[in-house]
Amino acid sequence: xxxxxxxxxxxxxxxxxxxxxxxxxxxxxxxxxxxxxxxxxxxxxxxxxxxxxxxxxxxxxxxxxxxxxxxxxxxxxxxxxxxxxxxxxxxxxxxxxxxxxxxxxxxxxxxxxxxxxxxxxxxxxxxxxxxxxxxxxxxxxxxxxxxxxxxxxxxxxxxxxxxxxxxxxxxxxxxxxxxxxxxxxxxxxxxxxxxxxxxxxxxxxxxxxxxxxxxxxxxxxxxxxxxxxxxxxxxxxxxxxxxxxxxxxxxxxxxxxxxxxxxxxxxxxxxx
Amino acid sequence: xxxxxxxxxxxxxxxxxxxxxxxxxxxxxxxxxxxxxxxxxxxxxxxxxxxxxxxxxxxxxxxxxxxxxxxxxxxxxxxxxxxxxxxxxxxxxxxxxxxxxxxxxxxxxxxxxxxxxxxxxxxxxxxxxxxxxxxxxxxxxxxxxxxxxxxxxxxxxxxxxxxxxxxxxxxxxxxxxxxxxxxxxxxxxxxxxxxxxxxxxxxxxxxxxxxxxxxxxxxxxxxxxxxxxxxxxxxxxxxxxxxxxxxxxxxxxxxxxxxxxxxxxxxxxxxx
Numbered sequence: 001x002x003x004x005x006x007x008x009x010x011x012x013x014x015x016x017x018x019x020x021x022x023x024x025x026x027x028x029x030x031x032x033x034x035x036x037x038x039x040x041x042x043x044x045x046x047x048x049x050x051x052x053x054x055x056x057x058x059x060x061x062x063x064x065x066x067x068x069x070x071x072x073x074x075x076x077x078x079x080x081x082x083x084x085x086x087x088x089x090x091x092x093x094x095x096x097x098x099x100x101x102x103x104x105x106x107x108x109x110x111x112x113x114x115x116x117x118x119x120x121x122x123x124x125x126x127x128x129x130x131x132x133x134x135x136x137x138x139x140x141x142x143x144x145x146x147x148x149x150x151x152x153x154x155x156x157x158x159x160x161x162x163x164x165x166x167x168x169x170x171x172x173x174x175x176x177x178x179x180x181x182x183x184x185x186x187x188x189x190x191x192x193x194x195x196x197x198x199x200x201x202x203x204x205x206x207x208x209x210x211x212x213x214x215x216x217x218x219x220x221x222x223x224x225x226x227x228x229x230x231x232x233x234x235x236x237x238x239x240x241x242x243x244x245x246x247x248x249x250x251x252x253x254x255x256x257x258x259x260x261x262x263x264x265x266x267x268x269x270x271x272x
Numbered sequence: 273x274x275x276x277x278x279x280x281x282x283x284x285x286x287x288x289x290x291x292x293x294x295x296x297x298x299x300x301x302x303x304x305x306x307x308x309x310x311x312x313x314x315x316x317x318x319x320x321x322x323x324x325x326x327x328x329x330x331x332x333x334x335x336x337x338x339x340x341x342x343x344x345x346x347x348x349x350x351x352x353x354x355x356x357x358x359x360x361x362x363x364x365x366x367x368x369x370x371x372x373x374x375x376x377x378x379x380x381x382x383x384x385x386x387x388x389x390x391x392x393x394x395x396x397x398x399x400x401x402x403x404x405x406x407x408x409x410x411x412x413x414x415x416x417x418x419x420x421x422x423x424x425x426x427x428x429x430x431x432x433x434x435x436x437x438x439x440x441x442x443x444x445x446x447x448x449x450x451x452x453x454x455x456x457x458x459x460x461x462x463x464x465x466x467x468x469x470x471x472x473x474x475x476x477x478x479x480x481x482x483x484x485x486x487x488x489x490x491x492x493x494x495x496x497x498x499x500x501x502x503x504x505x506x507x508x509x510x511x512x513x514x515x516x517x518x519x520x521x522x523x524x525x526x527x528x529x530x531x532x533x534x535x536x537x538x539x540x541x542x543x544x
Contacts, residue, residue: 022375062371062378068386069344076340096371098395099334100422100488103294106334114340123370123395125417127424145397150372152399155446159433167428167439174427216372 002139003088003182006207007231008185009055009088014231014270015263018056018092018209019255020239021046021078022063027244029251039067039074042251044081046243049256053263056090056235057082057210079115090235091117092143092209094212098123099196104133110135119143121187121209124171128178133181142184146172146198149212172203181205188227190218190236196226207233207264213262220262232270238262273362273390274411276453278479279503281327281360286542287535288504290328290364290481292511293318293350294335299516301523311339311346314523316353317420321528325535328362328507329354330481351387362507363389364415364481370395376405382408391415392538393459393481396443400450407451414456419471419486423463444475453477460499462490462508468498479505485534486513492534496541504542510534 009014021043025033028042035041037146047057059078062121064071082089093115097107111120119141122131132140147157147168157168165173172186188199199208208227212218213236220236227234238258246254282288293315297305299313307313319329331350338342354361365387369379383392384406391413394403406414419429419440431438437445444458459470462484471480480499484490485508494507499506510530518526 010466013538026380054426059377060371060378061383062369062375066382066386068348068382069341072341072344094371096395096398097370099332099368100420100483101336101424103332106296106332106338110334110338110340114338123368123397125395125397125428126368126420126422127427127429129422129424131424148398149374150401151400152373152401152403155399155440156397157399159431159439159442161431162434167431170428188430211372253432 006090009090010232012261013051013055013120014267015055015215016234016266016270017054017241017259017262018058018235018237019046019050019054019259020094020211020237021057021059021243022239024063025067029245029247029249029250036076037074039064039071040077043074043078045252046255047082047086047118047265049252050242050259051086053256053259054089055130056092058092058094058095058237060239076115079117089158092119092121092184093117094121096121096123096145098126098130100126101129101133104130108134108137112130119185121145124175131175134177135183142179143209144171144175144184144186146186147192147195148187149191149216149218153189169198169202172199174179181207185209187211189216190220190223191216193219194226196223200227205229205231205233209235209237211237214238221269228269235236236266278327278362281362282504285327285535286510286539287325287327288538288542289326289531290330290507290509290535291318291322291326291514291531292366292483292509293331293515294511295331295515296335297339298484299519301521303518303521309346311343312349315346315350317524318527319354319358321524322514322531323358323361325528325531326361328364330366330509331365332366332511348387351389355388362391364391364393366387366393368393368395368417370398370402372398373401373405375403380406380409384412391457393417396447403447404450407455414451415481416443416447416456416458419459419460419464419467421463421488421490425461441470442476444471448475453479457481459483461488462492462495463488465491465494466498468495472499477501477503477505479507481507481509483509486510492537493541500541508538
């Protein structure tokens with residue numbers, strides 16, 4: 001999916017919500033947990049219920065890998081289900097990969113050829129040749145970690161260099177030389193508040209993938225206030241707040257209600 | 273496997289070689305490639321041939337993930353085969369993972385409970401809470417990226433802060449507060465030459481996992497000269513140079529010959 005298609009979807013649905021499919025077998029409702037295909041059945045119900053309110057889905061690989069082969073089967077089925085039934089949804093593999101060029105090429109093959117998602121999150125630590133192998137695919141995106149939502153983001157990402165530039169700024173400035181705003185987004189945690197202004201000062205047009213609303217405590221208003229561009233430029237993710245809104249038999253309806261609430265809030269924040 | 277067991281194995285075998293199982297379906301010998309279980313059959317032959325000369329195996333996850341479910345099956349079979357037949361081998365999942373705490377916990381479950389390897393490589397960018405979930409397992413290790421072997425290592429890892437400390441030094445200094453030398457190693461590329469001295473100045477006893485000998489051009493002598501401790505403190509990895517030494521029917525013998533050559537060189541570098 002390219003930049004214009006993504007912007008169109010956001011405008012049409014008046015939502016920039018991404019639903020995080022962090023599906024933990026230990027947290028899904030009891031009436032599903034025993035079934036053979038539990039993870040996929042849970043995801044399918046969540047997707048069917050939330051699709052009207054979101055423009056993207058983001059399965060986090062960790063949750064699938066924790067089950068080994070069985071988890072990969074569930075992931076592949078989930079991605080295929082979204083592509084076949086909701087082709088206007090942007091699918092992000094939240095994998096935070098990155099390795100030497102030779103190896104990143106294999107990861108690119110895995111996610112863009114085999115799994116065939118629209119985007120993958122990548123960690124910047126290993127630099128250019130760890131990122132560029134993901135850029136050779138038309139309509140596919142790298143979403144590079146810049147300023148994450150967790151407490152540990154302060155350990156290294158805020159270290160200032162001799163000119164006062166912080167590491168996340170060095171990452172954004174350098175990475176923009178590798179790819180255009182049509183191929184690269186940045187991860188910026190919703191918990192970072194006013195730092196969104198500093199990001200927009202150096203990446204005025206880039207899409208930002210924003211986790212951390214909901215369970216992690218970030219504010220949607222603040223993100224929109226400091227981070228929104230003319231084309232929206234935001235994909236705000238909520239995972240646990242939506243998919244575990246209820247752990248009863250009504251989990252899908254509860255997820256839909258939470259997604260709808262966020263989408264309605266987003267609609268008021270988007271330009272009319 | 274704990275620190276002392278690893279050191280014992282190195283002393284007994286007089287080798288600190290790690291064989292990288294970067295098994296690419298497109299590169300394995302023609303007579304195997306068509307078989308259903310090609311990846312595992314290739315790995316099994318490589319392992320049987322090289323086990324006398326090495327102390328560790330390091331499958332890189334990218335190569336398995338690129339095949340989806342089938343790749344995960346091959347990976348699980350490979351790990352199980354090593355554990356059952358060569359229990360003195362240290363198994364490293366080269367996965368370069370790292371995510372928010374909640375998610376890193378899932379990765380830890382995946383690699384240390386489900387797959388049950390000895391160590392996992394982790395990317396430091398997201399800081400403490402992305403790393404500590406991997407530290408709750410007895411005898412299991414985090415191998416943190418510090419100074420990698422690729423060209424892109426210069427993009428961010430060498431950025432100096434206001435006190436002149438480079439990012440890789442900040443990573444090592446900070447991460448040593450999270451875990452002892454019994455639980456944490458660092459990745460340092462063999463291509464980094466004299467920078468090993470700077471690493472040993474701040475991490476005098478830590479084990480270093482050293483990729484980049486062979487195909488990537490690093491020198492074993494230099495690594496040993498600047499990086500070796502009284503307990504060796506090095507695991508030097510070679511992947512392509514060993515596993516693709518021949519692409520004919522003699523691939524396993526050729527791999528054994530390459531591994532033996534490196535082990536003999538290592539023996540001369542270890543203290544008598």
